[in-house]
Amino acid sequence: xxxxxxxxxxxxxxxxxxxxxxxxxxxxxxxxxxxxxxxxxxxxxxxxxxxxxxxxxxxxxxxxxxxxxxxxxxxxxxxxxxxxxxxxxxxxxxxxxxxxxxxxxxxxxxxxxxxxxxxxxxxxxxxxxxxxxxxxxxxxxxxxxxxxxxxxxxxxxxxxxxxxxxxxxxxxxxxxxxxxxxxxxxxxxxxxxxxxxxxxxxxxxxxxxxxxxxxxxxxxxxxxxxxxxxxxxxxxxxxxxxxxxxxxxxxxxxxxxxxxxxxxxxxxxxxxxxxxxxxxxxxxxxxxxxxxxxxxxxxxxxxxxxxxxxxxxxxxxxxxxx
Amino acid sequence: xxxxxxxxxxxxxxxxxxxxxxxxxxxxxxxxxxxxxxxxxxxxxxxxxxxxxxxxxxxxxxxxxxxxxxxxxxxxxxxxxxxxxxxxxxxxxxxxxxxxxxxxxxxxxxxxxxxxxxxxxxxxxxxxxxxxxxxxxxxxxxxxxxxxxxxxxxxxxxxxxxxxxxxxxxxxxxxxxxxxxxxxxxxxxxxxxxxxxxxxxxxxxxxxxxxxxxxxxxxxxxxxxxxxxxxxxxxxxxxxxxxxxxxxxxxxxxxxxxxxxxxxxxxxxxxxxxxxxxxxxxxxxxxxxxxxxxxxxxxxxxxxxxxxxxxxxxxxxxxxxxxxxxxxxxxxxxxxxxxxxxxxxxxxxxxxxxxxxxxxxxxxxxxxxxxxxxxxxxxxxxxxxxxxxxxxxxxxxxxxxxxxxxxxxxxxxxxxxxxxxxxxxxxxxxxxxxxxxxxxxxxxxxxxxx
Numbered sequence: 001x002x003x004x005x006x007x008x009x010x011x012x013x014x015x016x017x018x019x020x021x022x023x024x025x026x027x028x029x030x031x032x033x034x035x036x037x038x039x040x041x042x043x044x045x046x047x048x049x050x051x052x053x054x055x056x057x058x059x060x061x062x063x064x065x066x067x068x069x070x071x072x073x074x075x076x077x078x079x080x081x082x083x084x085x086x087x088x089x090x091x092x093x094x095x096x097x098x099x100x101x102x103x104x105x106x107x108x109x110x111x112x113x114x115x116x117x118x119x120x121x122x123x124x125x126x127x128x129x130x131x132x133x134x135x136x137x138x139x140x141x142x143x144x145x146x147x148x149x150x151x152x153x154x155x156x157x158x159x160x161x162x163x164x165x166x167x168x169x170x171x172x173x174x175x176x177x178x179x180x181x182x183x184x185x186x187x188x189x190x191x192x193x194x195x196x197x198x199x200x201x202x203x204x205x206x207x208x209x210x211x212x213x214x215x216x217x218x219x220x221x222x223x224x225x226x227x228x229x230x231x232x233x234x235x236x237x238x239x240x241x242x243x244x245x246x247x248x249x250x251x252x253x254x255x256x257x258x259x260x261x262x263x264x265x266x267x268x269x270x271x272x273x274x275x276x277x278x279x280x281x282x283x284x285x286x287x288x289x290x291x292x293x294x295x296x297x298x299x300x301x302x303x304x305x306x307x308x309x310x311x312x313x314x315x316x317x318x319x320x321x322x
Numbered sequence: 323x324x325x326x327x328x329x330x331x332x333x334x335x336x337x338x339x340x341x342x343x344x345x346x347x348x349x350x351x352x353x354x355x356x357x358x359x360x361x362x363x364x365x366x367x368x369x370x371x372x373x374x375x376x377x378x379x380x381x382x383x384x385x386x387x388x389x390x391x392x393x394x395x396x397x398x399x400x401x402x403x404x405x406x407x408x409x410x411x412x413x414x415x416x417x418x419x420x421x422x423x424x425x426x427x428x429x430x431x432x433x434x435x436x437x438x439x440x441x442x443x444x445x446x447x448x449x450x451x452x453x454x455x456x457x458x459x460x461x462x463x464x465x466x467x468x469x470x471x472x473x474x475x476x477x478x479x480x481x482x483x484x485x486x487x488x489x490x491x492x493x494x495x496x497x498x499x500x501x502x503x504x505x506x507x508x509x510x511x512x513x514x515x516x517x518x519x520x521x522x523x524x525x526x527x528x529x530x531x532x533x534x535x536x537x538x539x540x541x542x543x544x545x546x547x548x549x550x551x552x553x554x555x556x557x558x559x560x561x562x563x564x565x566x567x568x569x570x571x572x573x574x575x576x577x578x579x580x581x582x583x584x585x586x587x588x589x590x591x592x593x594x595x596x597x598x599x600x601x602x603x604x605x606x607x608x609x610x611x612x613x614x615x616x617x618x619x620x621x622x623x624x625x626x627x628x629x630x631x632x633x634x635x636x637x638x639x640x641x642x643x644x645x646x647x648x649x650x651x652x653x654x655x656x657x658x659x660x661x662x663x664x665x666x667x668x669x670x671x672x673x674x675x676x677x678x679x680x681x682x683x684x685x686x687x688x689x690x691x692x693x694x695x696x697x698x699x700x701x702x703x704x705x706x707x708x709x710x711x712x713x714x715x716x717x718x719x720x721x722x723x724x725x726x727x728x729x730x731x732x733x734x735x736x737x738x739x740x741x742x743x744x745x746x747x748x749x750x751x752x753x754x755x756x757x758x759x760x761x762x763x764x765x766x767x768x769x770x771x772x
Contacts, residue, residue: 065452066426066427066429066430067426067429067430067448067449067451067452067455067733068451068452069430069452069454085770087767087770147602148602151601151602151603151606152601152602152603153603153606153607154602154603154606154610155602170752172601173598173749173752173754259600259601259602260419261600263741263745266598266745266748266749266752266754267745267749267754267755279741281423282422282423282426283423283737283741284448284734284736284737284741284771285448285733285734285737285771286423286426286448
């Protein structure tokens, strides 16, 4: 660019000059270009990932409501208030309960389904696509349909259970039925998704292993536990962590199930921590500071639970390496 | 040794990845998203456009943000005809529960809110105690409007230090919807004037309920106990859960305790169906004729018609509520302090909340007016409902709000009632908790709110 403004010098000089510039540019390119190429991620992560986290930490130490604005620094008051907040502990209990009730059967079932679909079946592609269908359904539609199924008195579930003589459940206002109903919703939606991930991993296992095992006399069940499961262990760990995060942040299903009531049932029977964060932050008092403190604690809990689950699952699946 | 080092490292990796995923997945429930300065609301650009255009033709574009349906299409056409220099960009923001948090964020961030915004009465209570985000309408000339609206409606827009931050749009009123056919079957009078005479007070309502129960008709007297305290307290007290200086008095207000005990008595007398509002079972119960009475504001009559279905046309009727009057619901318009055109925005709000504006909205979506002149206007008072046996709904509703006295509610009223005490009463009604336990739990939850 600078060359055009200068009076035209000798051709050779110009060429060396250009070469020098392009050399310098080249060196700059070699050094900086890689950073430039990966910078979109870091810029986006900075804006949408790092900044919100840091700002949440910051806000959590202030008495800050959306209506009255920032009322000043309060240190760890929001956190100590949290310790004595029975509604938070209730939400945490619900979250854990639904996480366990929903996730454990969900992943086991997904594993079984994937194993079945891994065999040679008639209309295999149809089944494989079929199990993903719930995942593509709009969550709100799912919520409405399940709302009808689990309506207290005139719902389908009540009708069926009464037919077989089990009797009535108070689906929303009793803890266990509420947890179960929401877990069924979660499982209905996510089992197929996990099954498909498992199936993809299973297809990468060489056929010869099964053939060899069959020659050694191993039955299908034995093959499944000693070949399939250990070999897809990384995938299982991946789904465990994803389900942990998803389960601990459970929000939409219980919200829609409770007709949009952020309290989740008249006695908060199925309010999750994420719902409680929303309630405190965007309901009534608009207490952003307290909401930030709860989200931060939830964040730490998720990391902790993910680590525990990771270790547990890894220990319980034995592989050849140990 | 090597193995364990490998383990710690991968454990750390898991922790790191989890943190990233959590951050990436933590969408709407993350509070910091909300207050971050990078929120770029859609409404903003319109305001900017308007400011740029202003010097040229003095043409002003106002952004009006409302939730649900205020019924303003015809009114805005008329307003634009009267003010050729003003264009109104009417943004419908969907459901209140989505709009209210959005608005709070825009007001806190200082940009994004419209020039005129719709405020539901419960949401307004929070802004009354934190009015900085809104213009004091008295400074824009609103003192001329004193006396246009029902006293209590006007009063609720005024802060403790005398600022007026919102003008009334509609009100709900409160009457009693009842099933005339079930009344007849139980041997009770069914004509709406006779029914009104049957229950001038709540005690009379209880007595009529006992008679209904003893008649053996297969239905409850009312849907749920939780419908009672709100009208009861509004008729009999000038405070509800909070004293004018912001202190929680829900545990000591004798009128509220009286209302609570009365509601519990209805439950204990087996007069309530134990249903919770807005649940599938509640709406289904209308079609199944599960109960005979239900306090209903004007906006609920259309819903009852929907839920009960065409088979029940001419079976529902409507009459005055025990104790005489009441109100449930209604909205306001406020002008955020961040607007660039306060004077034009005031003109718009004034027009939409004038008797003329009220009647436009009444014609369009049946919104019940809150201005005295519109409430007395024949087009409103003569309105009837065919579904409710041609009941003069307009007249009954107008009477229900005419005699109401102003009551102090407080910023947290709606939260305290809907999410704490109403739910507590529902627990009692569903037989899950004793009255005293539910009340004590509600009191401690309400105290923790502050």
